Amino acid sequence: MHALAFDVGGTKIAAGLCDDEDRIIHRWRIPTPHDPADIDAAIAGIYREAKGLCESGGTVGASGGTADSADRSGIGSIGISACGNVTSDRRTMSFAPNIAAWHDYPLADTVEAAIGHECPVMVENDANCAGWGEYVHGAGRGSAYMVLLTVGTGLGGAIIADGKLYRGAFGMAGELGHVAMVPDGDFCGCGLRGCAERYISGNALERFARSAVRRYPDRAGRLMELCGGNVDHLRGAMIAQAVKEGDSLAQYAFDKIGEWLGRVMAQASAVLDPELYVIGGGVVEVGDVLLGPARRNFDRFLEAGAHRPHARIVAAEAGQDAGLIGAANLSRQVTAG
């Protein structure tokens, strides 16, 4: 049976039709409509296209299917990976920072209505979907106690415990981006101060790099060149470019977010004690430039570090597809349960 997965962010909706082994066999990508009813309608539109693909057999080749697989080729479930807080029944968006109208919005209900109740819909937080995707088909395979951290615009987190997605009592667990790292620290958009994502994210990378440029103008030649002479235009990709060239200020910026990444993992281990951390998100593309300082500082700050095994820290494997893959897989579980 196929599963249809959506990844709904503030600016775009990605979708993937997945075969029964969670391989993405067809993809869509559209801008996120402003109105929630239009989001529902857009999802329903893609659903009808996907259904047509399944019925026409257009999906068989892609999944290397046979007559047997064709029999199983209908869409059995829809999984929506959503940027925001999801209620514990996985049906309602309680709050989404980038989609204001998703405030106590019954997304599973409205989408099910929009598709004529042809198949069940499950909604899950996007970081949770990505974490589950890495666990079932990525770097986390076989690690029953695993934590995903996605270092993107912000910092997302997901927890796998005893081989299951850990959601907490109210579906809000794993918000590692808002663990307080520094009392009275950097002002966070959530209204608190010192949250982890202020120190570990693409935004943080830019802030650390801009700070370095202002402090050490004599050493900032390459970064200033890359940003066209205006430090406010300095972006993560430029810093990643410079660090590959050996630029010391770019290295400083990665060292700092790596240091804080190590610190937040040490905090997480005091609570969760996982065997594995999987680091995802665009920033991890630099590999050991980030993971090196992250590992060193994890060791440095891990409580009782001399008297316990240390969790491994690896880069994610499923990349940007992790959310779709995880949403597809989870949607199957839910409808089976």
Add this chain to the structure above:
Amino acid sequence: MHALAFDVGGTKIAAGLCDDEDRIIHRWRIPTPHDPADIDAAIAGIYREAKGLCESGGTVGASGGTADSADRSGIGSIGISACGNVTSDRRTMSFAPNIAAWHDYPLADTVEAAIGHECPVMVENDANCAGWGEYVHGAGRGSAYMVLLTVGTGLGGAIIADGKLYRGAFGMAGELGHVAMVPDGDFCGCGLRGCAERYISGNALERFARSAVRRYPDRAGRLMELCGGNVDHLRGAMIAQAVKEGDSLAQYAFDKIGEWLGRVMAQASAVLDPELYVIGGGVVEVGDVLLGPARRNFDRFLEAGAHRPHARIVAAEAGQDAGLIGAANLSRQVTAG
């Protein structure tokens, strides 16, 4: 079937013979021997006494038993609640801060040998045992996602997730006393700085109160009277006494540990999202003097507090027996499994 539970700390060993509903029907209390072999022997000695009690029927009345219960009155398992780190198979002490020789010490093996392998032995961290005790027979009944925090000399933690004790990959989960609250904060005995237990514990209560006495000698009359004029002799019980009398500096000290208790719970909720916090340990005897500021600061620092249910925060019910009760109950599970 009875279970025999031990609570082994740095200075004393408490033991309790528990009936099949985890009620303690006989108790022991001895000083902790210095040598680990002597600890094993002391446990075995109590085991033999307990076995004698069971065989003589001496336990029947206490548990309101009948002939039927007498049939079930043998000792089916031993549970040891130990102050230190326990391996994930619940058989070996990897490290114990107060019992130096318990370093990779196979406690379950040595005790089983000492009792002639008459019944199986399970070892678990003391805070975990207390947390489980509160979950099965105390304030946590019915709360599948619960966190215990024991505010004693230090700060212990235990996590209940989906109705099970959450132990992590290596048995080290729930060390909430060593979550880093303040980078470069107060020096902790664990070798790190700013650990939660430096701000939330009986020791912290004393440090905050002594600070207040030094800052505000004009208002310190009652506390100085209680400690005999030497602020270094000021103890938690005196501060608790003074706060009941309305002393403002004692109130300050409780406000501070309450504030930090609220902060660490807010941190824990970002990760674990439980529905309930149970606060145990000697310091919680003052009740709302501590829990009031703890609740206020939990609300103040909880991420997305306006968009989620807030966990309840209550005092523990099982008191000092929680560890024995939890160890007894867990030992039954393990041997059944």
Add this chain to the structure above:
Amino acid sequence: MHALAFDVGGTKIAAGLCDDEDRIIHRWRIPTPHDPADIDAAIAGIYREAKGLCESGGTVGASGGTADSADRSGIGSIGISACGNVTSDRRTMSFAPNIAAWHDYPLADTVEAAIGHECPVMVENDANCAGWGEYVHGAGRGSAYMVLLTVGTGLGGAIIADGKLYRGAFGMAGELGHVAMVPDGDFCGCGLRGCAERYISGNALERFARSAVRRYPDRAGRLMELCGGNVDHLRGAMIAQAVKEGDSLAQYAFDKIGEWLGRVMAQASAVLDPELYVIGGGVVEVGDVLLGPARRNFDRFLEAGAHRPHARIVAAEAGQDAGLIGAANLSRQVTAG
């Protein structure tokens, strides 16, 4: 003898012709030109107008002058209060955050050249001028050890020691806005983190208020009304308006900057031990709404507070004229020296 004073900021130049008792008898206000040579020329233009006023006797009435005063009515010195770092000889701008071309710019030389060397020019940091203005003609009169803090867009500072402006070895003393209050705290435009002005300034007031609106939407009605429903448009004047109406979130924002203001003064007293703090800048217009929490927290954090006199904390009196008055007065001293 008259003195002509200028206050050069990033967006506007204010000027004042001062009589021999530092009273401003004529004023100018123009936008700050982009090019430094144009700034020089603009200053020279105002100088010629002022000279004309003096020669025409146009200044006599304003200062209640007589024939005698007319004799003394020429311009004896020019004082420039400049937003930026000034060398210790008070002649060169080493760095100005808002006027990029003022980088090792010999401002006194270029202005003296532009006015045909008709009178001497002194340059001083703007906070230092304001501090001196408050000392000679404002709230600081008679307090030989005084510190000025101006809570405006940022946080400026000036130190009076033994009745003289304390400038340090290199002219950079008194930068209290960049004392590190929080290690790893809020990112500062200077490239460091946790600087005092990130917590004590009009910008900080807005950040604290926006945080409160995000955390407590249920209580944010009045502030949201004032900012037209967009919290990013919330400005200091709206928060000041709301606090006068008793709004609790606006009060929170003032409490926070007041708390940090108290903390930074406690830090300053450990070093400087002044008898008086004068608080200036637009934010202080709310009076005790800010000064109340500032005083409480100064007392709370002052080292050895029970064993020393506590400095007084008062609002500035000379207001926005303090910089011009101070520049005028200082320019006289320098040329006399």
Add this chain to the structure above:
Amino acid sequence: MHALAFDVGGTKIAAGLCDDEDRIIHRWRIPTPHDPADIDAAIAGIYREAKGLCESGGTVGASGGTADSADRSGIGSIGISACGNVTSDRRTMSFAPNIAAWHDYPLADTVEAAIGHECPVMVENDANCAGWGEYVHGAGRGSAYMVLLTVGTGLGGAIIADGKLYRGAFGMAGELGHVAMVPDGDFCGCGLRGCAERYISGNALERFARSAVRRYPDRAGRLMELCGGNVDHLRGAMIAQAVKEGDSLAQYAFDKIGEWLGRVMAQASAVLDPELYVIGGGVVEVGDVLLGPARRNFDRFLEAGAHRPHARIVAAEAGQDAGLIGAANLSRQVTAG
């Protein structure tokens, strides 16, 4: 004319008879009596001995004197360097942490009475005396804006401004050991938290080293050997010994206090902008082991570091005599004034 200088600490009184160029020509050292009247008497006793030495000509040879110098060899003034807070008139101890009875104690009066009013007495804070000693006869010669930091049991500070000792309005200036470095940081004996001396002092060195031993037992062999296997017995001299041998944990401990020393100097420069820091106290005997990281971190945290001269950072020269030398010199000034 000779000056007689005393350095009164909690455990011992050192005294030195100084010639007219502040050279110490005779020394005394006695335990500090418990009772303040006994301290007065002990000082008077040494005064009489010193006077006898002067009258007998016993001091001539030491200072290379001649008949002329004998004429000038009486004792013209007494300077007392005292561990505690001194009022601004330099006559009364307002508070001394280690001599409880010196609470509003008129020390200059009582000593003058004890010596029959034969010569005037000046009292000054011990760090101030040491700072002045370094300025007039040590590493600070010629630096009109200088800050002394003494890294001993605690952290003392003294400020030289425009060639004069800066005392503030109430005589309490220069308490750099109690600048708040970390909000909610390590508990300080003064009743506050996060004071600089908790991170920069001999005590801090020991705490950092003990932390490292606990965190990294595998690398702690040499330090454990030096402290006889009990980390609580680890002392500064052992850490200094180990660092000379290249021990990495000892290096860590010096790196940490060096880092914080750099940070507190960066803070001090934002306020005071001196041209020179002189680092005294027992801990500085390791030289660049401490001063290297101190200089690096000063540069790292100095505000506007790219746009200003950086103060020099050097070791003290006058050593333990700085306090006596400074007290002698200051006492002459006061009596002359």
